Amino acid sequence: MSEKGPENEPAETTKVTDDDVVEDPQDSAADTDRVAEASRWHVALREITTGNALVAVLSVFLAMFFGSLMILFTDADVRYGMSYFFARPSDTFIYAWEAISGAYVSLWRGAVFNDLGSTFHQQIKPITETLKFAAPLTLAGLGIGLTFRAGLFNIGGRGQMLLGGAAAAFVAVKLDLPMIVHLPLAILVGALVAALWGGIAGLLKALTGAHEVIVTIMLNYVGYYLVFYALTRKSLLQAPNSGNPKSSPMPESAILPDLLGPKFNLHAGFLLAVLATFLVWWILNRSALGYRFRAVGENPAAAKAAGINVGLAYFSAFLISGALVGLAGVNQVLGSVTDGATSGLDAGIGFDAITVALLGRSRPFGILAAGILFGAFKSGGFFMQASESIPVDIVLVIQSLIVLFLAAPPLVKAIFRLPSKEA
Amino acid sequence: GGEAPAERAGEGNSDYLPCIVSDAGGFDDKSFNQLSYEGLKEAADEIGTKPKPVESNSENDYAANLESLVGQGCDTIVTVGFALSAATIESAKANPETEYVLIDDAADADFDGKTDAENIKPILYDTAQAAFLAGYVAADYTKTGVVGTYGGQPFPTVTIFMDGFKQGVEYYAKTKKKDVKVVGYEGGEKGSFTGEFVANEKATNTARQIIDQNADVIMPVGGPIYQGALTAIDDSGKDVALIGVDADFYETDPKTQDVVLTSVLKNMKTSTNDVIIAASEGDFDATPYVGTLENDGVGLAPFHNFESKVSETLPDEIEEVTAGIKDGSIKVNSYLAK
């Protein structure tokens, strides 16, 4: 996904050219000279067929196709139809069509627009849900993408989210303050604690050269048990009167406000994510700090020789990354699931965010777009499961296939027999 | 699709729609999610309807899943596990027309002793009572004088088993003046936990360590983790007996038949079934239900293959203890006991 985001994908044009290419598969790769002399129309066609936009569309298409196969082979009706396939093959096809279209239509209804809804707010609610789920994915994705740009792998999203969320919850439930102070304070403390937690990996890397992949993975577990411990102590996080490892619900004064009123679940966490996107974009592309992150990420030896403190860059990248990932945890506790923090508050987002960062190519707006896409899958998945009884796990399969195909344009082009740019 | 052949699976004639949401364990957890779902399915078959089950993978999913189910027009929604409590209360308040059944939690977030929404029926089980009996049986059965237990995570719904078990053993030791020791649980949250409700090497290994402490009865509490104990028992080459939890393992998992001494029953299947049947007939009753020995909500499974191996007097003694617990002359402490 490019820096500019998905809005420059010419969906209409691609369709037309797509057909053209299919009709003319001979127009293949080897023919460099001919293309060089070809008409402007040909040049434009070539630009589109070799461009990223078409590959993106086709990647999604391919991933959905494989998802369909899985649905087909496990759908009870389709299998039933196949049992008498030779007697009445049409049934199999009808069932197959029902299964697949049912799945994707419900995915759409759950993610974007529900035409079955009786009121307007019910109809457009799915898109707001999508944005709600996109917020933590984007925040954590930004954090992880930022470390990627600095040449680091932050696999520690889970731990950072847990610590950030738990710290925010602590401030929220233990203090009694007016909202104007309480909410910002809880957010800040959450981000800060997560930043320090992430910073451990950066510090150890800078001081001892410890491989950050190991350290962050280990810190996930350590963080999990720490938070779990806190949740079993009344003095720390556990709700009074309860034996469950869960905190009290968040007080009103520390809850991220709703963006579209009480009828929708979309809360200010999404605003936080959008702001963070701009902030990270600024850091990476316009700030000296971000310049140094990128320099260190691309060539640490050259950066060092040019006077950049590489260890400090590692440490500060992890601090910022931890803070962003921590905000995802804060978003969960103070926004999405406000009835109390638990040791499951990360909800797998810390890992999903790695994929989001990869899909967004570690570019801030790419990550925002990828976060929204994944949020849509998430939100649509619930609807699909409820209406079609298809396990949401299929969404994982489709998501990961999209990322893989997007990362390998030549493969997609080979599958669809498109010309490749570097003929 | 209306034009489908009549034999097509699961099509019914009632328009009553029962639904169920699992917690993060999913419906294959060999524990409360699975049993509640099975109870719901049976009820649905009896009524002639097709239930809608949805699984949650994380706590993110609870509210969204409930919302989708409401959108699907469910009449009754069963939510399984304390983790869904808050989401259930919220959904119930927003949808007063829909009926909710919450398993394993009182739905009392404000701790005023009352259910927070009138359309939620909380179902709880004082499994400590039944586990007490199991502890008594184990203490009687053991030859080494050591019995063990371990859990998935120190949640109250887990430790309540271990707690009751421990009290049962201690009661036996005191009344019979026999030295019997419990390993793997010391009370509160102190004990042996695998950290996850997953059948894995950690579960197997924990069972191994318990057997290594000379235990010859072992009670794993936490869905599929008992499968680890099966492997450990098999590997040890010793005569170690297993005590099942939730359902009668002898029936739900034939692989356990040679080793299962008895099981601590938590009759979620029956309770769910009953509530759904009643609800389908318009008799939804939101009063909280606490399963006890008294109302057969919890109990002890038969000894099956072990009938000949336990002491002859044991069945009568169990009767006696049961009566004692019922009439209150024997106290079993748990977070649910008044």
Add this chain to the structure above:
Amino acid sequence: MSAVATTVKPEGVAERVPGLWKTPSVLGVFTVLVALLVLISPRSGDSTFRWSRQGDWFSIPDVSLPANAVVWAAVLVCLLCTAYAAWNAYAGRKSPLLLVAVFAVVAVAGFLAWAVAGKTLPVVGLLAGSLALAVPLVFGALGGVLGERAGVVNIAIDGQLLFGAFGAAIAASLTGSPWAGLVAAMVAGMLVALLLGLFAITYWVEQVIVGVVLNVLVIGFTSFMFSQVLSENAAALNNPPHFPRWEIPLLSGIPVVGPIFFRQTVLVYLMYVAVFLIAWALYRSKWGLRVRAVGEHPKAADTVGINVIATRYRTVLLAGAIAGIGGATYTLVSVPSFGREMTGGAGYIALAAVIFGKWDPIKATLAALLFGFASNVESVLSVIGSPVPSQFMLMLPYVVTIFAVAGLVGHSRAPAADGKPYRKS
């Protein structure tokens, strides 16, 4: 002209090198920690260590010692080790690894004596369990080492373990034979490896991306199949027979050693073979030379006529098969059925072992064993009752790994072309 020795090492210069002080510092920290245990919370009673098991040729008697005394003795030895390490550092020498090993054993013994005061610690069970817990990690790490030695970073170990477990469960259930399950596990691991190869080797996709994404793909696929297919036909598809324990005659009777190493399942014996075979082949055989060449400097390998792409594919597939065996331990040894996400991220721990073990099969195996040991200390202590809250005990293996990586390993050098796709024009 002769090969000029370009660097000379006069006496007395190296003492300026601060890296040498890392070892004594870490040892010092741990010495203090052990001492703090008894200072803050002295224990009463004896700690008993049990060494024997049924079936030993002869039984070593239990050893009972007063807990506090043992801990203090351990602290003393630790102090001596630390002092020696510090003296070495002062003299500009690196401390021998043996010193660190002695220190570790003594410090652990001190901690255990403290923790089991008044109770009995089954030493053999502790060690045998450590080995069992480490088996999938060792296979995973071996797969990781192989792949990376050939220049392909394998983050997908977790996916290979999980898919191996999945494949093994189905095939063994269908055929009724754990051996068929083992083969299926290898094939499953290879399938994931094939995808890794396709994207990483043929299409030059960033290898970390491919690995992470393949893990998600496998989780999604197996979970989907689990709910849609396996759990509905559990008796037919998810009911694998398991490998029995094979006691090796004679060897298994040796006290302490026998029950730990020679009363295991066939997969453990396979693991011994795999570790030594891979370690040998990697450094001593033509195959290994070529694999390492391709991972260090693929272009150089190409210029002497080695087919880089094919070598990488073959190695990655082999690595996948090995990781697949690790996956088989979940469903053919540990528990008798497949469960959703049942590897619990073990592949990532195996990956840590690869790096911790500096891309060496033996060292990676030791790293995995260390992890297994730390996990099992937690299990054993929680069963016999420990003075530490369970969450902190559960943290132990991870904290130990961080200390080990930061304090003892530090910079490690990956194969030079690790993670870099090979592109010819």
Add this chain to the structure above:
Amino acid sequence: MRLALRDITKRFGSLVANDHISLTVEPGEIHCLLGENGAGKSTLMNVLYGLYQADEGEILIDDEPQRFKGPGDAMAAGIGMVHQHFMLIPVFTVAENVMLGHEATGFAGKLDLDAARKQVREISERFGFHVDPDALVEDLPVGVQQRVEIIKALSRDAEVLVFDEPTAVLTPQETDELMAIMRQLKESGTGIVFITHKLREVREVADRITVIRRGTVVGEASPEASNAELAALMVGRPVELKVQKSPAEPGERALVVSDLTVADEDGQVHVDDISFHIDAGEILAVAGVQGNGQTELTEAMVGLAPHVEGSIKLDGREIVGRSVRKALEAGIGFIPEDRQIEGLVGNFTIAENLMLNRSYDKPFVTGGSLNLKKLDTFAKEKLAEYDVRAPGVSTLAGQLSGGNQQKVVVARELSRDLRLLVASQPTRGVDVGSIEFIHKQIVAARDAGVPVLVVSSELDEISALADRIMVLYRGRVVGIVPADTSRDTLGLMMAGETPEGSQA
């Protein structure tokens, strides 16, 4: 064996790297290929060696057309190559490197290392090399590494040997020895293709010379042609081979280095108690075989070396113990020895690379934020001033040719107010045209009063730039001598011998 290339064409996308090139190599002949950076020499040789497939044309051996699918086929046909960037595996031993690809094995694929050791010893003896078969390649000096490359080729019975810039990293003595080896090979009937940028060498050994420019053969030159003629033919214009430079007018004592000792992480000492000084407006050139402490010396000057003792005083202020950033802020410009590794960020644009050492403060950073406009203007200026051949300032540095990359580094380092310039191998692998330009810039800096420390393993470069010459051997100063010291004397000093009359 007679080798012929006929009408070879090789394209990279739209770039035609080789355009219908024909070339023959007779047995017992040394055939030189000359051409500026990016002319297509390496590409042609890679085609010959089977690494690239030609788009057009054919390769003939004894008039038989050949099909090389990979280097394996080329080697089997008797072609060996010593690559510009060594194709050795650093963590392998010499024997392992030599046997790789045609390993002798025993039972179960067990490597027969003894056979490989024997082979290494045999070939070494034949040519008088002293190479330890069990030494790790990464521990060997480059000269020896190159011998390993030659042994590798000979161990496969190569009849045509290609040397791609083999002398770029050698000392004069090593170069002379290589020439002798080439002659010896030639005597035994081996055909040799020899690529170099050093005209002196060409005239010394070449039997025939082919000049390539922009992918096409522009003609053959006679080995008797003068340096100036050859250079002009290569570049397509007359080239100043020796930079015009007035005698130095040394000013104050700007840099004083005393008792400097540099050790690495393992405690090995690379610079051993050396002292010297440089005056403002003076160039001190450091000569020496690579690996005798030059790298560590330059690293210590900018704070890159981890363990430094002694003192480096610039304008009276101590540098030792300061961070790289502080050293650079004190006014040190640093041209590192390997532009790819330490000089440039390949995936950064030219403009971004130009601010690499100025990411903390003005002019490109204000209040923590980048001033992209200023950077753009600055980069455009420098692009024009330093004649960097690139489409624009947002071209990625990694896509430039070696010479142009070097110009970017030089432009960056010289565009600040310098108090000291440290230049390490400033023209390694750069063609004569670019050398001329870079030398001019360095001399201009000196003339502006900057003290300059130049490290080079290239004696031509040393004598072209130096006002005084310091020779390093095993981390110690052998002597500091005047610029007009003879090549022979310098060569001896580089081997560690202290000649008469030099001040140590």
